[in-house]
Amino acid sequence: GQQVMQIPQYQHVQEGEDFTTYCNSSTTLSNIQWYKQRPGGHPVFLIQLVKSGEVKKQKRLTFQFGEAKKNSSLHITATQTTDVGTYFCAGRISNFGNEKLTFGTGTRLTIIP
Amino acid sequence: ETGVTQTPRHLVMGMTNKKSLKCEQHLGHNAMYWYKQSAKKPLELMFVYNFKEQTENNSVPSRFSPECPNSSHLFLHLHTLQPEDSALYLCASSQVGEQFFGPGTRLTVL
Numbered sequence: 001g002q003q004v005m006q007i008p009q010y011q012h013v014q015e016g017e018d019f020t021t022y023c024n025s026s027t028t029l030s031n032i033q034w035y036k037q038r039p040g041g042h043p044v045f046l047i048q049l050v051k052s053g054e055v056k057k058q059k060r061l062t063f064q065f066g067e068a069k070k071n072s073s074l075h076i077t078a079t080q081t082t083d084v085g086t087y088f089c090a091g092r093i094s095n096f097g098n099e100k101l102t103f104g105t106g107t108r109l110t111i112i113p
Numbered sequence: 114e115t116g117v118t119q120t121p122r123h124l125v126m127g128m129t130n131k132k133s134l135k136c137e138q139h140l141g142h143n144a145m146y147w148y149k150q151s152a153k154k155p156l157e158l159m160f161v162y163n164f165k166e167q168t169e170n171n172s173v174p175s176r177f178s179p180e181c182p183n184s185s186h187l188f189l190h191l192h193t194l195q196p197e198d199s200a201l202y203l204c205a206s207s208q209v210g211e212q213f214f215g216p217g218t219r220l221t222v223l
Binding site for chain 1: 155156158169203205210211212213214215216217
């Protein structure tokens with residue numbers, strides 16, 4: 001079936017270090033979304049990428065969509081304790097006019113103060 | 114954030130009980146979703162409703178029965194659940210693009 005995988009599954013970083021999570025799809029995506037879920041919370045939308053090779057920034061967060069629209073990455077510069085949580089990508093796959101959003105496996109980020 | 118609300122927030126039930134989860138969205142969206150989130154698996158899409166019509170059922174066991182009386186309300190009726198059904202059940206809504214999630218119901222099946 002159509003899958004969206006993320007690596008790594010877990011990441012522990014010292015506060016101030018950078019962090020990157022990678023998202024890979026077995027199928028070409030119409031667009032990709034990123035969500036953040038804080039511990040004990042629910043997923044909250046961060047951003048959507050649509051165009052091949054697109055790069056978007058939100059303060060310390062940089063999001064990229066691959067040229068082939070099959071992969072994406074989220075990079076956080078100089079992590080802070082508020083960055084703790086699980087980051088999910090969600091790829092939108094079109095199948096005979098029917099669009100489906102498939103969530104990735106998530107990367108859980110913990111920060112060591 | 115109060116755009117999508119879910120009740121109850123926590124539920125403990127036995128395998129022979131019947132209970133219902135409720136979701137309400139105040140955003141005027143036309144699509145609503147049920148997801149299951151457990152410790153060992155990513156977000157699993159269960160059901161999708163568009164304009165009150167069910168458009169997707171991801172091979173969910175019949176012990177889970179959704180109901181969407183209008184575009185603002187979504188229910189998940191539960192009966193004869195198994196312990197492995199214990200999880201966080203998340204409701205979400207969308208119009209175009211991003212999904213807005215509710216706080217979830219933490220379900221424990223004994």
